[in-house]
Amino acid sequence: MAVYEHTYKPYAGKLTPEWSRFLIIPRHAYKDIFRSKLFTGFFALCFVGPLIFAIMIYLHHNINALLMLELRVRDLVPINAEFFQIFISIQGGLGFLLTVIIGPTLISRDLANNGLPLYLCRPFSRAEYVIGKMSVLMILISSITWVPGLLLFLFQSYLEGAGWFGNNLRIAVAIFLLSWVWIIILALLSVTISAWVKWRMAASAALFGLFMITNAMGIIINELFRTWIGSIISLSILMQTISDGLFGLRDSFDMDLNEYMIAPVWSAWMAFGLICALCLFLLTRKVRAYEVVR
Amino acid sequence: MDPVISLDGLGVKFGGRPILKDLRGELRGRAIGLLGPNGAGKTTLIHTLLGFHPASSGTARLFGRDIRTDAKSIRALVGYMPERDSFIADMTCVHFVRLMAELSGLPSDAALERAHEALFYVGLGEARYRKLGTYSLGMKQLAKFAQAIVHGPRLIFLDEPTNGLDPPARLRMLELVRQIRDSGHAHILISSHLLRDVEECCEEILIMKDGRIASYCNLEEERKANLKFLEIETRGDSDAFAEAVGTLGCEYALTGDHRIKVVMQDGIEIRDLYRLAASEGVQIRRLNYKRDSLEDIFLKAMEDSDGRL
Numbered sequence: 217m218a219v220y221e222h223t224y225k226p227y228a229g230k231l232t233p234e235w236s237r238f239l240i241i242p243r244h245a246y247k248d249i250f251r252s253k254l255f256t257g258f259f260a261l262c263f264v265g266p267l268i269f270a271i272m273i274y275l276h277h278n279i280n281a282l283l284m285l286e287l288r289v290r291d292l293v294p295i296n297a298e299f300f301q302i303f304i305s306i307q308g309g310l311g312f313l314l315t316v317i318i319g320p321t322l323i324s325r326d327l328a329n330n331g332l333p334l335y336l337c338r339p340f341s342r343a344e345y346v347i348g349k350m351s352v353l354m355i356l357i358s359s360i361t362w363v364p365g366l367l368l369f370l371f372q373s374y375l376e377g378a379g380w381f382g383n384n385l386r387i388a389v390a391i392f393l394l395s396w397v398w399i400i401i402l403a404l405l406s407v408t409i410s411a412w413v414k415w416r417m418a419a420s421a422a423l424f425g426l427f428m429i430t431n432a433m434g435i436i437i438n439e440l441f442r443t444w445i446g447s448i449i450s451l452s453i454l455m456q457t458i459s460d461g462l463f464g465l466r467d468s469f470d471m472d473l474n475e476y477m478i479a480p481v482w483s484a485w486m487a488f489g490l491i492c493a494l495c496l497f498l499l500t501r502k503v504r505a506y507e508v509v510r
Numbered sequence: 511m512d513p514v515i516s517l518d519g520l521g522v523k524f525g526g527r528p529i530l531k532d533l534r535g536e537l538r539g540r541a542i543g544l545l546g547p548n549g550a551g552k553t554t555l556i557h558t559l560l561g562f563h564p565a566s567s568g569t570a571r572l573f574g575r576d577i578r579t580d581a582k583s584i585r586a587l588v589g590y591m592p593e594r595d596s597f598i599a600d601m602t603c604v605h606f607v608r609l610m611a612e613l614s615g616l617p618s619d620a621a622l623e624r625a626h627e628a629l630f631y632v633g634l635g636e637a638r639y640r641k642l643g644t645y646s647l648g649m650k651q652l653a654k655f656a657q658a659i660v661h662g663p664r665l666i667f668l669d670e671p672t673n674g675l676d677p678p679a680r681l682r683m684l685e686l687v688r689q690i691r692d693s694g695h696a697h698i699l700i701s702s703h704l705l706r707d708v709e710e711c712c713e714e715i716l717i718m719k720d721g722r723i724a725s726y727c728n729l730e731e732e733r734k735a736n737l738k739f740l741e742i743e744t745r746g747d748s749d750a751f752a753e754a755v756g757t758l759g760c761e762y763a764l765t766g767d768h769r770i771k772v773v774m775q776d777g778i779e780i781r782d783l784y785r786l787a788a789s790e791g792v793q794i795r796r797l798n799y800k801r802d803s804l805e806d807i808f809l810k811a812m813e814d815s816d817g818r819l
Contacts, residue, residue, distance in 0.1 A: 224631065224690045227624065227662035231615035240612045248600065330596040334657060337560050337590035338613045339582045505562040 237340060241348030242355055249318060249352075258317070259356070262310045266364035269303050270371060277375040295372055297463040300387050301394075304365055305459070308398045311357035312427075318356070319406025320419030322349045323503065328414050336505040346499055349410075350403040357402065362395035390462035397458055397488060401451070404495040411502040427451050438477045447479040448487035457484035512574035513538045514665060514697045515559065517723075519568030522551075522558050529554050531721045532568065537699075539714030539728070541691040544701040545808060546718035552701040553593060555718070556667050560590060572665060586615065589658035593669035593701075595650060597642045604629060604638040607657050614661035621660075628656040632686060648679040655686065665697045666690065672707050680707070687711045709804040717811040725811030729804070740772045740799060741765075742783070746792035754786050768795075 250256050275281055276295055282288065293299055326332055335345050369388050373381035406423055413419040434450025437443065447453040459465075461481030513536040522530040530551050544552045557563050559570055561581035570577045572584045598606055604625050611621035629638040632652045637645070642653060651671065658666055668687065672680045688711055690696050702708050708715060709729070717725040744751055748768045755762050761773040772783075780797070787794045 224659060224693045224695055225662060226664065226695045227616060227620070229620050230617065232612070232617055234615070237613060237615065240609065244605070244609050244612075247605075325600070326598060329598060330592070330594050331598045333562070333590065333592050334596050334598075334610060335613060336562065337585060337588070337592075338610070338661075339586040339615060340613050341582065505560070506557060 238344045238348035242352040245352045255317060262360040265306050269368055273368060273372050297387050297465060300391055301459055301463045304361060304391055304394055307361045311361055311402060314356055315353055315402045315406045316420050316423055319353060320410050320416045322352060322407055323410040324414045324419060333505045342503050346503055349407050353403040354399050357399045362392050365391040394459050394462050404492055408495040408498045411499055442476055444477050444479040447477055448483050454484050454487055457481060516571040520565055520570045521567035522554055522563050523566040529721050533723055535723060535726060537714055540697055541712040542699045543708035543712035543715040544699060545708055545715060550718040551721040552718055553669055556669055556701055587664045589663035589666040591654045591658040591668045591671055602639050602641055603634060603653050606642055607660050610657040611660040616661055624660050628660040632656045633682060647674040651675055663696060668700045670702055672704060684710055705804045705808055717808055719812060727807055740774060740797060742770045742772060742794055743796035744768045744792050745795050751787060751790045751792040754790050
């Protein structure tokens, strides 16, 4: 079917592997997203943090530089689990802002324009569609969380020596797992909200509100009933609990939690699983080629 | 050779309410028309064949593949043009069609090339870099058509393809459908409530009513069968003339108002009728080859349906 021939011909060329087709969605989405200079600038800023943390690691191992800056090693933040936890929490926060900017329109635009039948009438399943939409966020947030986090870890290991790597392998695992927990929560929540709330501003507000409201609710429940249940309702305390569990720390962010408010790590993981299951259930209700009106 | 579509007791229920009921039959035509009044189940049948709705009973096969077990491989063989406005906003048309081609499995470069070709083919070549949101209704229909054919499917579902089109655009759309039909590379299933569109393009018709198959007809065969079907308007004693026609061995029917329908037998020619009319003192004022129009077939099907082919 060449342009000048104007006849219909079937396609006889090779096809892409089925497993890779979900990646078509983020590839096309990025063309759209990175047309905005504002967003591109913000995304570039997200890499300032890793740069600063890399400089801090470098300073720890460069006496000449410390002398030039008239600093002592003890003046610097120690390079330990807390150092990497702070890094991931800062980058995770930036990931949240990225999600607020990109997330609300991921599915809502397709729903608003009845685009879903066009995706789903092809050899492309609902699961691939959702994974494709989630991977728009997953790839971006990965690039500013666990990827630079592990690079920093390797940088520190390189400068400190092989022994440090072996002794602190848990930190690397924690960086990777915590980032993914955060990425999955953000991606699932944002695509779910995007599927149910068609108006962009409302969807962004809902994502913000979800964190604010669950936080307030969690604290109120904890205070009223002197329990830790509220800590797994609050998404931010839930993430802190999982983070502390993974890094082997205890109430590292000093959120003024009383002893009875600190939820067991297993309960946080359970809550994480429940949130994922709820989001997936809501997505299966909404992501359909056609809505059946009963 | 496997039929294009084979229906094997297919039933679909929404919330316990039957929408499609025990559909059976085989369709083999190059261009198949799906007719029926609103709510007959045409779109639901297409959606079920695409795997959007699960079958509650029976099954259907496309090119021998079962919709219950091979939905994904079936969708690799089909193209679908939905009835409603369906597109992705803030995209240029070529970008949109390319995305759809890639989702069908074409590599990126081939998808871009085919997107350009498909858009030129449907007549949107000059407008392909415009955003879909700025397109007129007719252009959106053509863009939907382009995305349905970009990956070169073996079967193309067109759901009300001429909806909202002005007469020139409608003719252009029907011409494209006929071209694809005649190319022999793809089968087409057109769902429409516009009898004329279907009549102009299709050779096989499935008429649906209340979720059942009300009638099936092979238009090609009907056309051949109707070649000897005459409608005669007379002045004079029509009854006597009709009886005289009967003596020639032709079947006839008086339809009132001096009109007679006659099925010509082999060996009988028009001049024989004129001779007969002269001998009976009857004037033949008008004589037409008459075929049962699709409208007649459709209306008959609406009056009575047994649900089977």
